[in-house]
Amino acid sequence: MVKCRPFLKWAGNKYQILEHIKAVLPHGNRLIEPFVGSGAVFLNIDYEEYLPADNNADLINLFLTLQGEGEPFMDYCRSFFTEETNSEGQYYELREEFNSTSNSKLKAGLFLYLNRHAYNGLCRYNSKGGFNTPFGLYSKPYFPEKEMRHFMERARRATFKVADFRDTMRSARRGDVLYCDPPYVPLSATSNFTSYSSGGFGREEQIELAELAKELAGRGVPVLISNHATEFTLNAYKTARIEQFDVQRFISCNGDKRGMAGEVLALFGIER
Ligand SMILES: C[S@@+](CC[C@H](N)C(=O)[O-])C[C@H]1O[C@@H](n2cnc3c(N)ncnc32)[C@H](O)[C@@H]1O
Numbered sequence: 001m002v003k004c005r006p007f008l009k010w011a012g013n014k015y016q017i018l019e020h021i022k023a024v025l026p027h028g029n030r031l032i033e034p035f036v037g038s039g040a041v042f043l044n045i046d047y048e049e050y051l052p053a054d055n056n057a058d059l060i061n062l063f064l065t066l067q068g069e070g071e072p073f074m075d076y077c078r079s080f081f082t083e084e085t086n087s088e089g090q091y092y093e094l095r096e097e098f099n100s101t102s103n104s105k106l107k108a109g110l111f112l113y114l115n116r117h118a119y120n121g122l123c124r125y126n127s128k129g130g131f132n133t134p135f136g137l138y139s140k141p142y143f144p145e146k147e148m149r150h151f152m153e154r155a156r157r158a159t160f161k162v163a164d165f166r167d168t169m170r171s172a173r174r175g176d177v178l179y180c181d182p183p184y185v186p187l188s189a190t191s192n193f194t195s196y197s198s199g200g201f202g203r204e205e206q207i208e209l210a211e212l213a214k215e216l217a218g219r220g221v222p223v224l225i226s227n228h229a230t231e232f233t234l235n236a237y238k239t240a241r242i243e244q245f246d247v248q249r250f251i252s253c254n255g256d257k258r259g260m261a262g263e264v265l266a267l268f269g270i271e272r
Pocket of ligand 1 (some may be wrong): 010011012014034039040054055056164181183184200201
């Protein structure tokens, strides 16, 4: 199978570590991803069926629209990638339109526009749920045609869901395999969970995820979780089979620092 990048820029996407994930993800009929994000894993690992889910409704709306409307929707999206729309003034107008429209096709097209024109491709919302990432100032934002085509092909076997990870995980049954890629835990003991958990994913959620993974493993459904390798995660995943490796990536949320970060892959449910 040809490897293909996701068509969206996405913080924490796993394209870079696909080979590590492929090596440990068990076989099964259906791959469930409760934190699908841009879908680097579901787009590149073969299963008969997929259940990609995320609690970001704008993301899943875009996936559903592209899956349902295909090529004509791609042409519609392309119409937002022009010299005129790549200006600060147009960006803020279109961002405003995105935040106020209830037209799901327009919202989906604008979500892709924002993803490719926003600062660092960041997907950030204010407390009222409005998209608020500033303009990115790229000379010619890339229109991901090849990547969207790959997505459309793969989406034929997928059922997308807007859902909280707990509901997605509870819907799993024998024959399924889960890959869980939650928001990262903070890297150091000094960066506390409270600042990181503004998106609603803190210490409690991380522990709940590990508990649910154990529960599913007990019912014969294997679960792979990825995260930063820290004292906290290694402790939370201590009943799992652990693989650790280093990866070169952005490690600061403002995107200006690069460094090596330790990753962990924790496999629940396969005998040691
Ligand atoms: C690290 S990213 C996943 C990246 C993905 N593996 C990829 O390759 O693009 C984490 C994802 O979890 C989602 N998320 C955060 N909290 C969630 C929750 N409570 N339930 C479901 N999804 C959640 C975010 O919207 C984000 O897309």
